[in-house]
Amino acid sequence: MVYGVLRFINFVHGDVFMVGAYVGYYVGRLVPHHSLWGGLAVLAAAMIVCAALGMLIERLAYRRLRSSPTLNVLITAIGVSLLLENLSQYLCGATPRSFPELFPVATYHVGGVFVSSNQLVVIGVTLLLLFALRYIVLRTKLGTAMRALSLNPQAAALVGIDINFVISFTFALGSALAAAGGILYALNYPSIDPLMGVMPGLKAFVAAILGGIGNIPGAALGGLLLGTVETFVGGSQWSTYKDAIAFAILIIILLFRPAGLLGRFTVEKV
Amino acid sequence: MLSVSDLHVSYGAISALAGISFEIAQGAIVTLIGGNGAGKTTALRTISGLLRARRGRIAFLGEDITALPAHKIVARGLCHVPEGRMIFSNLTVDENLAMGAYLLHDRALIAQNRDYVFGVFPRLKERLKQMAGTLSGGEQQMLAIGRALMGNPRFLMLDEPSLGIAPRLIGTIFEKIVEINRDRGITILLVEQNANLALEISRYAYVLETGRVALQGESAQLRTEPLLKATYLGG
Incomplete structure (x- = not known):
């Protein structure tokens, strides 16, 4: 926001x-x-x-x-x-x-x-x-x-x-x-x-990046995806690494799609 | 209508305006011409409140506006169409026009202004739902002027309206400027690199050189001034 x-x-x-x-x-x-x-x-x-x-x-x-x-x-x-x-x-x-x-x-x-x-x-x-x-x-x-x-x-x-x-x-x-x-x-x-608030604050940041920062539906989608991934990891044998995986997602997104899932690289005429 | 006296503006240690003074009478088209770095844009930005003067006074309709923030200056009817147009490229044409009328609350008046803008620039009406960033340079300039007109200005400052526009559209834009001045009685201060064109449509002109007024006079007379001819009018 x-x-x-x-x-x-x-x-x-x-x-x-x-x-x-x-x-x-x-x-x-x-x-x-x-x-x-x-x-x-x-x-x-x-x-x-x-x-x-x-x-x-x-x-x-x-x-x-x-x-x-x-x-x-x-x-x-x-x-x-x-x-x-x-x-x-x-x-x-x-x-x-x-x-x-x-x-x-x-x-x-x-x-x-x-x-x-x-x-x-x-x-x-x-x-x-x-x-x-x-x-x-x-x-x-x-x-x-x-x-x-x-x-x-x-x-x-x-x-x-x-x-x-x-x-x-x-x-x-x-x-x-x-x-x-x-x-x-x-x-x-x-x-x-x-x-x-510390962890949710960081997670919200990851979710916003994941969905495409500055994009409202993107942030919601990012939050939903992140939550789903965390829940599945939490229920598996790697549950200890739940938070680590959330931040790994952040790094991967920043490396491969920095604009996020719904974000766009804006091209403007000048 | 607008009176600027002994205006000094600097960017850090670099002085951009070293004490300029000028007067603009109600209903006139006045132009500021001069080369790059002469201080034309700085003068407009200081008048509209985007920059602060180090010294000097700006009075609009007899009241001191030197220290007012930009949005309060617009509220008095002094509107600045900045260099590079600065339209909101992330909004639609329609939303850009709505933002131009941000300070108006009377719906009937807003609708009336819209009709007037569409009358002057019919092209904008065709592009209403389009994102402003996808317009051509000329259309963006029309939108920038249209947006300014939406706020019911009494005084319009135009910074380089011919910049980055297809040559065949420049004439159209200048005709519209004259038309706005004539039909709505809006006073216009025009900053232009294209001195020929600016002198053609204006009544009075000031020539800036390195932050000072080097020359001033009736536009018709300045066009024949030998010094000016050699420097700005291409011989």
Whole structure:
């Protein structure tokens, strides 16, 4: 998301994901468990808090670096990431906590496959957010401005686009999605800790590269492929190398198809 | 309408404009001519807010706009069609035009502007759903001007509209510039390498040389100026 507009990898993404899970944990105490509406309310709360957090990070850490070399921004991102990880260890403690069962829990038996209700929630919410995101980016004026800005910030400013506002919005959107990811993850692996975002953050990066970076359906496809491969490896005798294989995929993709599966090398007339 | 006084701009230690001043009257077509590196593009970029002046003042409609960010300058009706056109090649022609009207909220006005743009450049209407990056150079220039017109400008700055365009289209583009100025009363500041053409359609001209105004006057008179003839008009 952020990469598509600003051309840098937001390494803080995994940590916003973690913050989302923690917001879910604390807000989750206030609502009745095992209820669909309570669960959705927690999801919405986490997304709103993290959207604000994303805007704050952009304002404080990245805005000054807008015209600096990418390396400086990257180092800053790692710094913010460490800050969030350690701050939440300080505030919430490093001990893992068990995440509440927000949504109703049931298991369905469909055609020989067992599906838990949480898995359905994950699929439902993900699809919904994916379509909402596609709609915002492709159909709205603000989304079009995001795409215009990603190509040429100066030209965008010359048609009257307030660059700071659109970038801020981009961070809000990306961070809200990370928060949703954090909640969905915590529902299925119900133990959360301040470092829980590191691995998913890296994996999301691999998935984005795999699908073609800056490409929304590509990222979803990449995530799905990566998840499938990991699950199969996890169930086989090489399960210890699950993570290694994920990163091996990253290296192979970068070597042989750097634009990703759905990505294109863009050729433009000048 | 636009008044620039004692404008100094530098890139790091290198000075690009060493104190230029000029005035542009409402409704006129004025041109800035000069060789490479004379500071023409720098002047436009500073007026539109993409570059910051080190010293000097830019006033538009009597108000100081020197320190305003680019998007607020556009909002006042001063629109810059940059060198190299800078269309959004990753968007469709339709989306490019929509972005031109980014600051407008009145749908009827936007529709009216679209009709006007299609009237001036019928070619754009045929290419609406096409990605802007696949247009020819001339069509891209039409799109860049069309995009600027979508925002209802009062003042239009055009940077090298003849650059990278098939020679037979250059005439068309310049005719359209005159037409826009005449029919809509939009004041135009034109930067051009092709000094002959620029002097032909403009009322007044400034000649820049290494960051200073070297010469100025009525375009019709400058065309016969011997010094200018030798340097820019090909003898």
